Amino acid sequence: MQKFLFDINRDPAAQRQYHEGLDALLERYALTAEERRALAERALGLIYVLGANGQLLMHYAAFLGIPWTEYIAALRAGIEKYGQVRAGVYTMTTRLDEKVAGV
Numbered sequence: 001m002q003k004f005l006f007d008i009n010r011d012p013a014a015q016r017q018y019h020e021g022l023d024a025l026l027e028r029y030a031l032t033a034e035e036r037r038a039l040a041e042r043a044l045g046l047i048y049v050l051g052a053n054g055q056l057l058m059h060y061a062a063f064l065g066i067p068w069t070e071y072i073a074a075l076r077a078g079i080e081k082y083g084q085v086r087a088g089v090y091t092m093t094t095r096l097d098e099k100v101a102g103v
Helices: 002-010 012-020 022-026 033-040 044-049 054-063 068-082
Strands: none
Touching: 002 012, 002 054, 012 022, 022 033, 033 044, 044 054, 044 068, 054 068
16 A cells, blocks of 8 residues: 555656546555555545555645645544554554644
């Protein structure tokens, strides 16, 4: 998933293919069914919980046109729905009831 996020953030050809046919683009990457579904549904909270690099995910959200406050809210909602981050090095530094970036 990290490679997909990196490519979509940096590669104009991957960005074009994303808009032309996401399924074909996703075939280029070794993704689990859950990762594929999360990317297809733009489920940022689940992508985060699955262990996506936060820097890559932040830029992916911007690519999708998701405002910063909605991005933060989506990550928090992902933690509430799916539990703590399953992989990677990211953990929450605040409680779910604390505001971050006004959210």
